[in-house]
Amino acid sequence: MNGITYGAVTRDILRPLFKPSAAYLGLLGLSLAIMAWGGYCWYVQLVHGLGVAGYQPPVFWGVYITTFVFWIGIGHAGTLISAILFLFRSRWRTGVYRAAEAMTIFAVMTAGLFPAIHVGRAWNAYWLFPYPNQRELWQNFKSPLMWDVFAVSTYFSVSTIFFYIGLIPDLAAVRDKTSGLIKKMYTHMSLGWRGTDRQWRHYMAAYGFFAAFATPLVLSVHSVVSWDFAMSQTMGWHSTLFPPYFVGGAIFSGCAMVITLLLPLSKVFKWDEYINVWHFESLAKMCLLTGGILTYAYAIEHYVAWYSDNPYEWGIFVFRATGEDYAWVFYMMVFCNCIAPLIWWVKSMRRNLAVLFVVSIIINIGMWFERYNIIASSLAHQYDPASWVFYAPTWVEMGILIGSFGWFFTWFLLFIKVMPSVAVAEVKELLRPPLKSDEEAAA
């Protein structure tokens, strides 16, 4: 990034914030349309009941919980990159962390829809929150679903605050480039940031604090989500392996999603100086590490099931791998998550943008199928063979799944239009400061 001035950084990064192009509006319209389709599907379900989904008892959880876990998983990379890598002083995070954090928040927002979509009586979903009421009803704090409510809502609020703190200097930069009503809005949003030394000192302390605060949450939230499964008695779920396995998988999918999102972003906005192959290679390395963890988890899960000599547990794992109903899901998962990323061990491949993009999408698909494999197959073949069934989703479930992408991308597109997608202030920290001597030399 030699030869770039502070002014150029601000100009480059804030460029997308102004007048939207037709392509942008088209994309936004498409996202809204997909979201509306998902909304219609939900409407159908609310009116007619959950029967419009493909549930076949005892498969009572299906695509909705799969998609919930998928989005929660996506929501891992942002805070990991912004908080943990901040604490480790990893320099490559600077270019990508803003967009990754936004992705986190929108992914958690998307995930947050799914419990409400999933429950039988969505209009009563607020009963999951402990709130004082005259009926003296209270929640069951033994239930992993309650832990989930707290884990996800805590993660969401801390991530959002952390995200916002990171944004303050940049919002001030936008304020300084705008005028009129918009300037007023950014003025309020930047909370009176003037960039004084005193402000920077407080700011950095707060940022460091929240980074430290968010770090354990990155690990906890998906551990808790995994307990929804691991705490139950259902075979194929009931495993102490689940928390690290799920956290590994979440980071894996999250990093892949960052690649998927930022690669086109950096190309479209010509941000090669700020987000380039160095960042993507680093993300790919993260994926290689977590993908390895995941592959190990898959293997050890099967090994433990075999070693336990528990016919129900072993039955599930054999069924996943060989049963005619879900074997294709299992091999889809193995291919996408264990085999496809191996190509990144070759340096030229993990530096090839096309390969990076394609493999990152494959990983995302694979991670969805991983959750589907866990949820559907375990419930379809429970203890008593008399109740074995085959579950397949219906158009309503798939419509809501697709609609959730519309919801996510709508938020993401709005984000890149109103907020700097790369951290302006932090990028500037990486630059060589403009010195008096330089100016003189130039003159």
Add this chain to the structure above:
Amino acid sequence: MSIDRRDFLKALGVAGAATAAGCDYNSPVPIPAPLNFLEDPYVPYEKVLPYVVQDEQVVTGVRNHIATRCDECSAGCGVVASLREGRVTQVEGNAREPISGGNICAKGVAGIQATYSPDRFTGPRRAGQPTTWDEAIQTIGGALKGAVGGIAWLGRPRTGSLGALIGRVLGAGWGRIAMWEPLGPDALRAAVRALWGVENLPTWHLAAAHTVVSFGADFTASWLSPVEHSRGWADSRDPAKGGFVSRTVFVSQRLGSSGVLADVHLSPQLGAEVDVALALAKLVATKRSYTGPAASAFASVDPAAVATKSGISAERLEELAGWLAEHPSAILPGSATDSSDPTALATAVMILNEVCGNIGKTVRFGDEHRVAGFASTEQVRLLLEDCAAGKVKVLFIDDLDPVFNLPTGIDVAAALAKVETLVVFANEENESTVDGAWVLPPGTTVETWGDATARTGHYVVQQQAMRPLHDTRALGDILLGLAKVAGVPTRPPADPATELAVDPAAAVQPAAIMGPDVDAPDYKSWLVAWWRAEVWATHGQPGGDFDSWWVSTLKDGGFFPGVAEAPAPAIAPVAAPTVDGAPAGDGAYTLMVFAHPFLHDGRHANKPWAQEVPEPVSSYAWTTWAEIHPSTAEKLGLTKTDTVKVSANGAEIEVDWFPSKGIRPDVVAVVLGNGKKKGGRYTRYGANPMRLLTAATDRGGAMRFVTTKGSVAKTGKERTNLPYLGSLDQQGRYINYVVSKDDLGTGDKPGSILPHHHPPVDERLTKAGLNDMFPEPNHPTYRFAMAVDLNRCTGCGACMTACHSENNIPVVGPEQFAKSRYMGWIRLSRYWEGDGETPDVRFQPVMCQQCSHAPCEGVCPVLATYHNIDGLNAMIYNRCVGTRYCANNCPYTARRFNFHTYRWPDSFNLMLNPEVSTRDMGVMEKCTFCVQRTREIKDRYRDQGFTVTVPHEALDELTACAKACPADAMVFGNAKVPESTVARQFAEPRAYAMLGELNNKPGVRYLARINHIPSLAHHGGQGEDHGTGSHDPAKSGGDHH
């Protein structure tokens, strides 16, 4: 603002008036007509009105019980109708009536749906148009007058005062009467008549039989007296009852509802079953040195030749003959549908009973089934021929559907079209309510008076239990009205024998035409007069005066003096029955049909419970299916999602198929009951296999159903009806145990006779109290529990149906059923463990196990399910959000979820049990151990004082399922009381907790089924091909359909 007292009262008055004005359940909205199992945005409009004058017997909120009669089959059980606020909401067994013994079968439970059916005729109809009763009686009565000699009656078997009235009105020189049961025991009657010269049927008392041999009769489901047989069979298997465990043998080409209970299955070549019976008779005769008159029948039989012909080895015949010779046995002939020559088979089987010495012991005359005077199928065929020839001017059809129930070889519709005045007594449309007919709805059993004497020494009275829902008139009242208009002589003929019977060759009369004056003002007076004359008077005027005897008779549901032990009649010397005709046709497979255990011949097809409760063997509902042997299916290239086309005699039907290991590979059997062309809204499914059969009768006048060879092919269409149960077998898992008879009582501690796949619990952990994370919940007074004796269970489905009735379980319809969304709280699991000839079919009713450490309770985020003080996993529907985590976490998969709001079409909503709330969409539900009943009985006893707890005897049959169970396999109770039946069952060495290794501490224990396979040690008790008892994961690959 300040409010003084006046203002306050004014405001209160206005508010009160406004509230009163809106005091309806719902705003008035139209009720839509179309069939819709799912949500229906409209709710019926009902007003809440108080009684103006309250009936003294009616206390709001308190049930009345009225003893009455079940008319779903001809067995003659009594039932108790249970009323709330003037509506019968349920029928249960009548414990004072000896045939049912207080139990009831699935058909009996579902009988109540006939009353509340939304498809009932609301009044009399003439040629499809509503008419008045006056017009009907006058017109038909007038027609009767001009049709003497051309009047005929075709109806269900009627006995008692109604049978007498029919005979009195229509038999008295007027016409001919054919009372007929479509799948009835014509063949057995012919055989008994030929052998003993007796017109009635013996009864089977299975409890004393060490070997029960059936030549195909589904004696626990549809043959003669299923409830009685179920109990007898269960008693014979129960070592606690007779000190022995009976062996069940089936000699049949297929295994049906009862066939799957067999310990030994001998599958003879078609037509060879008669020879097998005779060969067995010969072998037993040799062993028992029998030289009676029946010996002439099998003198020339060569057992070795029979072994060759039938394909059953001589050793097996010898072995079976050994069992029969050694101990008392009971041998049952086939049902109507089980042999190509049913009369020959029945004759051979009765000879075998004679040789085994069963007559008078397990097969008794005396309390016989009264069938004298009833018509055989041949007589019905002749009657219909006369109709077709125009000889019958007035034909009455009473509660039968001959168009549907007879094969196409008899063109019933054309015959009916020739009748000038056709009168059909039917509450609902069926194929025989043809266009030009008079349709007179006679009301249902709970709406009308009636009676039956299905057995000698057994009089059941049918009390009217509620006001008729529609403008109906009881059959007896219609007949009395017709008699008046037509001018039937008021007094009985002086000499019935000479005055009656226009055509003695074809006419069939009830055994005795008797009874009081037809001038009776109404049928009830006729009935009472008949009982006074025929029951009270002939039984020595019990009770002194008639009125008090009559009241006690009504309370008991009838009069059951029983019969003195009658000596066995002498058998006539007979020749060996010859077998007529082999199945003909150009197909590769012999076609058989069989009665559906719930729909029977189709008469119950419009009852949604009978349709939706999964048929126990196949677990199919809402469809017709063909049983096909797996090897045949493989040859035909059938997959589990295929449908098949069965064709014969130029007709074809498309049906689903079920892989039955119990059927011969050269036979295909199709279930009866569905596929009505005309009928109620629930009958529009499946196909009618009668369309494929020709109408041949054998020499005994019985229908020969097994006459046709047909072909079977894959249609290529994907099936929409899927079975309810997943895997056919238990995949080597330990869900449903069996135990060898030899190992009974050898366990050194309870439960130890059953194998465990799981490592035993670490004793050190147990000692340290570390097995459980949480202490067991405290159950201070009650621990409600249930024991299910799988050794007694016949897999009849009565528990499931009774549960529907008690707990307002909705009917979801075929589309939802195909998605496994059946809502019944009991799943009758069926595992077909045995391969080849020896079936090892295991039934297991699985309901909520009410665990003490329930996996469902911990995971509910809103505490909608919790553990209560009585040991129940209580469920708060209103609190449920519908996360469905509880259901995921239930290893028994006992929970059901309301995926939609399932509605009861009018007037089924009147049948709902007011003590149980109905559930809306999005809510989880499950078995509650009939919490409304436990609460009710606890309250009743607590009213006697705070310290009074319910005595354990009062709980034994409290739940609807345990009360219904015809085999008495289910026992409910308080496990805290060691003397209670349930606690004693828990302590049995055969008792085990389902998936006990999970340590959920369930409140249900199963008692393992006892089999005759020599010893557990050799095969792990898991059937022949699951030898090691270890898991066989290779099989777990999607082996469901």
